[in-house]
Amino acid sequence: SAVISQKPSRDICQRGTSLTIQCQVDSQVTMMFWYRQQPGQSLTLIATANQGSEATYESGFVIDKFPISRPNLTFSTLTVSNMSPEDSSIYLCSATSGVDYTFGSGTRLTVV
């Protein structure tokens, strides 16, 4: 399976600022996904990152708040914009080229 390097692993940010999370995969993958995991909750899909086109967002998530880039088949970024304390969560990226799904180690974000 692919291996994903995700960074930063954690951050404490001021409200109103933005944070960009990066995921680098060690091999080319078809699809990349971004999930949010709020404290004590399950994983909720934010969007699917498509190479060469705009990301596809799930209901309740918008591009202005969570802009995503996927410039090539091994790399993607998620930006959490204009942060508020409600954005405090773990953010995880995932990648697949078929039936195996690999996850990054997560970014633990605290907004103060």
Next chain:
Amino acid sequence: AQKVTQAQTEISVVEKEDVTLDCVYETRDTTYYLFWYKQPPSGELVFLIRRNSFDEQNEISGRYSWNFQKSTSSFNFTITASQVVDSAVYFCARRVDTGFQKLVFGTGTRLLVSP
């Protein structure tokens, strides 16, 4: 909605007890994949097993075993002789086989194993 339901929010056991985590899924697909992941306190997701809908054989891997029953849409996970290191949140998930083939997760079951 093609949901994944994990009815057990939290389970507490004493070391060496056996424990079963339940997972029930909804699907309209004839072909689908199911998964189990473990999330220890450190936060990363650890892959445990993938099962496709054509393979209803139960699987055993060390202290772990899985019981897949299409007739009841269940994919339950049993840990035999639990250990403190098994303490984690366990997620069941299924692949949605339309569009981008995303994973949909259950709400998770927190397992606490005490010495």
